[in-house]
Amino acid sequence: KNEVEQSPQNLTAQEGEFITINCSYSVGISALHWLQQHPGGGIVSLFMLSSGKKKHGRLIATINIQEKHSSLHITASHPRDSAVYICAVRVADKLIFGTGTRLQVFP
Amino acid sequence: DARVTQTPRHKVTEMGQEVTMRCQPILGHNTVFWYRQTMMQGLELLAYFRNRAPLDDSGMPKDRFSAEMPDATLATLKIQPSEPRDSAVYFCASGLRGQGNEQFFGPGTRLTVL
Numbered sequence: 001k002n003e004v005e006q007s008p009q010n011l012t013a014q015e016g017e018f019i020t021i022n023c024s025y026s027v028g029i030s031a032l033h034w035l036q037q038h039p040g041g042g043i044v045s046l047f048m049l050s051s052g053k054k055k056h057g058r059l060i061a062t063i064n065i066q067e068k069h070s071s072l073h074i075t076a077s078h079p080r081d082s083a084v085y086i087c088a089v090r091v092a093d094k095l096i097f098g099t100g101t102r103l104q105v106f107p
Numbered sequence: 108d109a110r111v112t113q114t115p116r117h118k119v120t121e122m123g124q125e126v127t128m129r130c131q132p133i134l135g136h137n138t139v140f141w142y143r144q145t146m147m148q149g150l151e152l153l154a155y156f157r158n159r160a161p162l163d164d165s166g167m168p169k170d171r172f173s174a175e176m177p178d179a180t181l182a183t184l185k186i187q188p189s190e191p192r193d194s195a196v197y198f199c200a201s202g203l204r205g206q207g208n209e210q211f212f213g214p215g216t217r218l219t220v221l
Contacts (some may be wrong), residue, residue: 028168031208041196043212084149093138093162097150
């Protein structure tokens, strides 16, 4: 069993829809990261959180440490949100990655 | 606009050849990570350095891979000899320990070993 599990693996949405990507982990962590990887391949850090909730524009990330679960929400999705979203947990200095969720948003 | 840079961006080589990938971390960052991304395994940590000292290289095949930081502005990852199974995208990331530990990723080097 992977230490970091993401769901769904693939997600298709119409522009404007509310999107949720889930991440569960089985190890003790110091923080959880949400990353975005665009079709060109570059990886951008969206959020780093160790408790509660963070918001940036239309993106919201939440984490429940007791349940070892995090969610990434995108409100009013747009085709430019199409990318792979990767959850990664930090154990000491190291990041352990989920396999990613491929999101496609159609106009 | 501070960012991590990696060279080359693409590399095609033949099996058995030596490959060297370079990374320039963001100025002032004291931690540098090397990751490999493949379709099968996703992203995996190969090695990381803090203040130029290697802290962990347990993710790296020791017989053919080596990672160094000759100075604070340059990290290198070498594969010798390269094999087709090394084909992947290699990412470098840097961060500053104690400043939230956020990592900033470079654009990656796409390596193809024929």
